[in-house]
Amino acid sequence: MGYSRGDSASWxxxxxxxxxxxxxxxxxxxxxxxxxxxxNHLNDHKAxxxxxxxxxxxxxxxxxxxCGDPYIVERNxxxxxxxxxxxxxxxxxxxxxxxxxxxxx
Numbered sequence: 001m002g003y004s005r006g007d008s009a010s011w012x013x014x015x016x017x018x019x020x021x022x023x024x025x026x027x028x029x030x031x032x033x034x035x036x037x038x039x040n041h042l043n044d045h046k047a048x049x050x051x052x053x054x055x056x057x058x059x060x061x062x063x064x065x066x067c068g069d070p071y072i073v074e075r076n077x078x079x080x081x082x083x084x085x086x087x088x089x090x091x092x093x094x095x096x097x098x099x100x101x102x103x104x105x
Contacts, residue, residue: 054089067093 048067060072060082069075073082076091 048093048095050093052091052093054085054087054091056087058085058087060085063091063093068095069093 048063048069052063052067054063060079064070064072072091072093073079075094079085079089079091
């Protein structure tokens with residue numbers, strides 16, 4: 001029992017469609033990874049606001065380096081143990097940018 005031209009054409013179309021779908025998904029995941037890297041890169045150079053919410057994986061040391069404020073513990077009396085920092089903790093940050101804002105008001 002042989003296949004007709006219609007059956008062969010259907011199989012070729014199905015294989016071509018599958019290839020297009022696979023290529024599209026590969027390209028989509030590559031673009032998403034690039035956007036994620038760009039997003040993280042931009043966040044590293046972002047100026048810190050006076051009120052800062054601690055994110056997952058951050059320590060007072062990394063926040064201090066990121067924001068340029070070496071006196072975070074002294075400015076935040078509600079932090080009793082510098083090692084006990086958790087995501088969602090709200091702290092006050094003073095940076096050169098924030099100092100200029102405070103002096104203008």
